[in-house]
Amino acid sequence: MLANAANNETCSTNIGNSSSRLCNQKMVKEEQELANRPDNTAFTQQRLPAWQPMLSAGIVIPGFVLIGLAFIGIGVALFVTSRSIQVLELDYTGLEQNSPCFKCTYPNVSNCVCDLDFSIDSLFKGTVFFYYGLSNYFQNFRKYGVSKDDVQLSGDLTNFKSPSDTCSPYVYDRNNQPIVPCGSIANSMFNDTFQLFQKINGTKTLVPFDGKGIAWWTDYNIKYRNPSVTPLKNAFNSTVKPIFWSKPAYELDTSDPANNGFINQNFLVWMRRAALPNFRKLYGRIDEGVYAQGLPAGSYSLAITYNYPVLSFGGRKKVVFSNVSWMGGKNEFLGIAYLVIGSLCVLMSIVMLIVYAKFKFPEED
Amino acid sequence: MGSVASYFGRLGGKEQKKEEERLFRANDRPFNLSYHYADNAIKTSKYNLFTFLPLNLFEQFRRLANAYFLFLMALQVIPQISSLSWFTTAVPLILVLSITAVKDASDDINRHKSDKQVNNRMVKVLIDGELRNEKWLNVQVGDIIKLENNQFVTADLLLLTSSEPLNLVYVETAELDGETNLKVKQALTVTGDMGDSIDALAGFKGEVRCEPPNNRLDKFKGTLTLDGQTYSLDNDKVLLRGCTLRNTEWCFGVVIFGGPDTKLMQNSGKTTFKRTSIDHLMNVLVLCIFGLLASMCAVLAIGNGIWEVREGSVFTVFLPLEQGVNAALSSFLSFWSYVIVLNTLVPISLYVSVEIIRLGNSFFIDWDRKMYYPKNDTPAQARTTTLNEELGQIKYIFSDKTGTLTQNIMTFNRCSINGKAYGELFDFSGQRVEITEKTARVDFSWNQLADPKFTFHDHSLLETVREGNPEAQAFFRLLALCHTVMPEEKKEGELYYQAQSPDEGALVTAARNFGFVFRSRTPETITAMEMGRTVTYELLAVLDFNNVRKRMSVIVRNPEGKLTLYCKGADTIIFERLHPSCNKLKEATIGHLNEYAGDGLRTLALAYKPLDESYMDKWRQRHHEASTAMEGREERLDELYEEIEKDLLLLGATAVEDKLQDGVPQTIEQLAKADIKIWVLTGDKQETAENIGYSCNMLREEMKEIFVVAANTTEGVKEELQNARRKMCPEAAEEPSVKKARAGLFWLQKTETVQDEKVDGDYGLVINGHSLAFALEKNLQLELLRTACMCQTVICCRVTPLQKAQVVQLVKKYKQAVTLAIGDGANDVSMIKAAHIGVGISGQEGMQAVLSSDYSFAQFRYLQRLLLVHGRWSYLRMCKFLQYFFYKNFTFTFVHFWYAFFCGFSAQTVYDEWFITLYNMVYTALPVLGMSIFDQDVNDRWSFQYPQLYTPGQLNQYFSKKAFVLCMMHSCYSSLILFFIPWAAMHDTVRDDGKDLADYQSFALLAQTCLLIVMNIQLCLDTYYWTAVNQFFVWGSLAAYFAITLTMYSNGMFLIFTSSFPFIGTARNSLNQPNVWLTIFLTSLLCILPVVASRFLFIQLRPTINDKVRQKVRKEALPAPAPRRPPARRISTRRSGYAFSHAQGYGDLVTSRRFLLKLRSRPPLFTQTDSPLAQNEPQLYRTIAEDPEESQSP
DSSP, X not given: OHHHHHHHHHHHHSOSHHHHHHHHHHHHHHHHHGGGOOOOOTTTTTOOOEEOOOOOHHXXXXXXXXXXXXXXXXXXXXXXXXXXXXXXXXEOOOOSTTSTTGGGGSTTOOSEEEEEEEEESSOEESSEEEEEEEESOOTTOHXXXXXXXXXXXXXOTHHXXXXXXXXXXXXXXXXXXXXXXXXXXXXXXXXXXXXXXXXETTEEEEEOOBOSSOSOXXXXXXXXXXXXXXXXXXXXXXXXXXXXXXXXXXXXXXXXXXXXXXXXXXXXXXHSOXXXXXXXXXXXXXXXXXXXXXXXXXXXXXXXXEOOOOGGGTOEEEEEXXXXXXXXXXXXXXXXXXXXXXXXXXXXXXXXXXXHHHHOOOOOX | OHHHHHHHHHHHSOOOOOOOOEEEETTOHHHHHTTTOOOSOOOOOOOOXXXXXXXXXXXXXXSHHHHHHHHHHHHHHSTTTOOSOTHHHHHHHHHHHHHHHHHHHHHHHHHHHHHHHHHTOEEEEEETTEEEEEEGGGOOTTOEEEEETTXXXXXXXXXXXXXXXXXXXXXXOHHHHOOOSEEEEEOOHHHHTTTTOHHHHHTOOOEEEEOOOOOOTTOOOEEEEETTEEEEEOGGGEEOTTOEEESOSEEEEEEEEOGGGSHHHHHHSOOOOOOOHHHHHHHHHHHHHHHHHHHHHHHHHHHHHHHIIIIITTOTTTSOOOTTOOHHHHHHHHHHHHXXXXXXXXXXXXXXXXXXXXXXXXXXXXXXXXXXBTTTTBOOEESOSSOGGGGGGEEEEEEOSTTTTEEEEEEEEEEEEXXXXXSOOBOTTSOBOOOXXXXXXXXXXXXXXOOTTOOOOOHHHHHHHHHTOHHHHHHHHHHXXXXXXXXXXXXXXXXXXXXXXHHHHHHHHHHHHTTEEEEEEOSSEEEEEETTEEEEEEEEEEEOOOTTTOEEEEEEEOTTOOEEEEEEEOHHHHHHTBOGGGHHHHHHHHHHHHHHHHTTOEEEEEEEEEEOHHHHHHHHHHHHHHHHOSSSHHHHHHHHHHHHSOSBEEXXXXXXXXXXXXXXXXXXXHHHHTTOEEEEEOXXXXXXXXXXXXXXXXXXXXXXXXXXXXXXXXXXXXXXHHHHHHHHOTTSOSSOOEEEEEESGGGOEEXXXXXXXXXXXXXXXXXXXXXXXXXXXHHHHHHHHHHHHHSSXXXXXXXXXXXXXXXXXXXXXXXXXXXXXXXXXXXXXXHHHHSSEEEEETTSSOSHHHHTOSEEESOTTHHHIIIIIIIHHHHHHHHHHHHHXXXXXXXXXXXXXXXXXXXXXXXXXXXOHHHHHHIIIIITHHHHHHHHHHOOSSOHHHHHHOGGGGHHHHTTOSSSHHHHHHHHHHHHHHHHHHHHHXXXXXXXXXXXXXOBOSBHHHHHHHHHHHHHHHHHHHHHHHOSOEEHHHHHHHHHHHHHHHHHHHHHTSHHHHHHSTTTOTTTTHHHHHHTOHHHHHHHHXXXXXXXXXXHHHHHHHHHHSOOHHHHHHHHHHHSOOOOOOOOOOOOOOOOSOOOOOOOSOSSOOHHHHHOHHHHHHHHHSSOOOSOOOOGGGGXXXXXXOOSSOOGGGSOOO
């Protein structure tokens, strides 16, 4: 562009026809000579159209106020919702002498059942979820976490014969029989069982737990599959059950084939390992019959088959009754955090306003 | 790198012993081959098809980062340690290695191509008694080859015979040393007698003994034994590879050194790798990161030990210990496991990304149309792609003068004849009019012999001459007669002048166009065409120039028999010798001279004197005696000259412009505003250099003082330097304050920094080569540096190439500042190589400067764009990139650290392994590249408007160790938020259908999503310049993340690769939960808001220059560029009190019969008169003799 313009200027100074033809030729020649001239595009010349935002007072201060207000709003909503969720936590580790499960903590006790009595003051609204909780339990320990065989659990029979090494140290038993399901996670499956009774005038009515539909749909339908062998038992030929288990996998729920073997929902819930050392896992829902609307106020008794040892490593066991809301279970943290951060934002916006008014961006060069 | 290649090369090839002496026989291949001298093939490539893979991999693994990742991969193979799958490091490593390999391969292919091109050039070789065309690579030591005019010299040759009389050949050495003047080489008479007789040459059986190959261009020692006689050989008889044969029909030579042994190749062998200060900083930081990594791993290993003792040992029911593993061993293993998990602290993609960014920015330099010079069709070129950000940190510029600041073109611009000034144009109100391209030129078409390239704008001068004004005619007659120019008229009317200096050429050409055409000369006569009439003058004497006389005279007799002495010279010298009758004229002329000097023109005064025949006879007699006297010849001649050159009659004065390149003063002003110091290092004379200093605004009248250091002893130099310093800063301590520090890897490198001292007012320093030699000695170095750094402007004149490099090194060493050297000639090569950044001006002198430079472009003025725009942006981008990159990786990694405290220090990762694999390479790679390639704080025009924006770079303000620590603290904060907010929010939480959500996989997904979102928002905050590409990259990355995540967690992937994608369903099950999104939202804002707040407050409280300008950009439109006004005339008291820019002339030669005889024998003397530039530029003269002092003398 530039060169052409200059060229035109020099040409225009030469007056006369002959010179103008010369001039044209020269221009053509020049045109060819500029082979190395870079392209004139916005990209190569770094002139791409761009938006250049700045942290100016007009954006930042109102922004903080708005965010603060929004946070406070969300916080209030969360807080109120969280408040409305009812939670009942009962520890049954049996460490304390007055605990009903204390008797089960003696060594050499087997098939111990302890009854945990409690009462509810007001109606536990909606579907009540029943969880068991463990603390100081490191399901997130790396070597524990990798100790399973996804291929085996997806029903692949070759891995029944030779489970993956990742299951170490629970790959084979002493007789070199493959363990199915192999690995630490499966081996350490939680095996306390619970039965809830409502006590009405001295009689105990069983409150049924719905133990189905407590695992993730994907786990139940995709990730874990039983081998397509009928009866299921045959698939487990020449394998042994995990060392800690009392019955083999194909007997986890003999009443319902859709809840047996690797797709037993309690098993699935256990296999979804927790992120943190204190966790709770869903055991069942109370949504049947008269309890569909919730647990009415009254006395209850929880019969616990106490099998799972936790005292040796200082863990604790608990059960939790809870209902849920749109935001899931009870969690006060989120609401409070939103409230606090929201207030801080508003406060910060005031500070910034003061600073801005006082020190304002110096205008001089 | 090269050493490895050569090592392998040596393994494969013949073993080379150190050669001590070279012995060979001409025309005796079997004999010569027994010595295994290198043949003429050159090889600059590093690999071939088979060696590429092993050699390239070997080289790549020599890089610390790559080796480290190899080591990590080895660790991952050990099952007890492996905390991550092999692919997490293998995939990035393979990607990085292959990118680098592809780049190396393409580089090497180019080298192969250029090798092939050079090796396949053809040359005539004498084999078996006949001349055969052979490829260069087949030429052997001892072969006799024939070169023809304008051919490149094939190898280093011993010249045998030539077509020219006296066995001379003319060579141009531009490619070798950049000097464009022709050099003469002469063969031994004994070989020269062979002529072009093939038989004689085929029978030539000379035996040569000479020095082994070396890189000294100016020395050669050897002997030639022929028929029992021994002749000594020196540099004059050797043609070096890289030269071009000129004005010589043919010549024969015997090959002494071939290919890699040639002096050209020996000189180009040692390319030093330049690394930027950011590179050094990066190395230090990477080392720090290794330290940090080790200490983090150590902390976690200890934690693991403690955990094993307290928890692990009792948790064994569910998590049995492996056999033979106890707490100590477990802790040890956990250390290595964490080395793997935390490896992302040392980012493998860092180096690759840095290279990509630099490459991108280099392309922008190549593509910049504003650094493209249409006249030569030369774009700017980033020849080194690894130094860009250093361009934003330049503190000192060392510039050559000729060809860099100036165009090396002299134009006859003004003159004062008989008290009347010509050459300027005035409008009706008497205002000076600026002369531009458009201004009408004087039409010289009446004059058949006029030089079409000569331009002049003042019509009145031509009218005056044509009217027959006697003074004006005498004025131009003098210019046509009094000089030592050689004319050349190949065709009738096509005149070329060979002038010793461009000034002289300019003056003679001016006379030619104004009707006084110098046409030819013999030792006794000068023929000129005066206003169309041929006049032959008898040349009686030439009283030549020298440093002391500063004038030149000729004594001629015109056809009418009148004797006249014509004299031109420095005004002061001439004025001392004027006849008293000229006093009035003298006053007027002095006035004009002051004006010219004020405009930075090079002036000369002209005078004449009619001589008396009888006096002249006597004088000639005495002159003859004096010039043949054995003793005191010089003094006697000087006396004689002194005697005759007096009582002169003043004619007037000329003003020649040493044309500056376009925009030089403005560029220098801009660079000065950016606080860059410019030192001019030139081989020119002090006066010339000073004058250019004035005309390009480096030296100014309003400067408090300009010190000139020109002593000839160490003591003298010391005293002058000290005096200058004391004057500038009386209170400064005698001893310079030197700050000693340590830097570099392991702080092994000791640095000494001379502190800057504050000075009131501007000073200038001019130091000449002799003094500089003393000042550069060890004991004076610091004194020189102190004094020079106090001055605004430093000009070193008469500097040898070596001294140029020494000066650069001195500043580099004691100022710890980034230096840039810019030059165009071979004499600048050493300085270009020595400085942090070398810039070559392309298209003027030879290519040598460009070839050894890091950046090249055609005009000095592009330097401001290179530095103030490209350099600044590159630096800004690189710093932003590093800051962000470290932040991104630290934050990523620190989350693992916090998680360790909750998972029994088991080296459990927080994120999905695939996320770890893809985080650096896919999810965050493009957005950060987008920022670091496109970002600009303000656009180029504002960058020019506020050159002060450049200073943060010089002070290393954007990225330093401090910034790194801050960045680490920021990461620490972010990672705490990123871990503990999800931790608290997910603790015991369930989905809205009561199912699990606090499981590991959901937590991993939540943490990694938060991380990625925070990283992208942070990037947005850091980006100043939001192009569509940036937006696309950022949103694209987020979208890619979700798409890839959903795909990898999908049923299909699990069904196909069951064991590789265990996260099936996690995304679906947790991302449909409102509390997950609320947590993501909270986490992201909590990471970002403090940053926004603090940045906002900093802008308000302590705005940087950047913030200020950005604020301005928002508010105001860019002020229109100031109209170009004619430079204000300086009121100058100083005059360019020098004559020509050359010293001893060659008046002797002009009158020497032998020289002219030779000239006559070959009419087309110098066919190569015009450089390519001459087509476009007026009046370009090639100097045919350069100053002896300018040659290298260490």
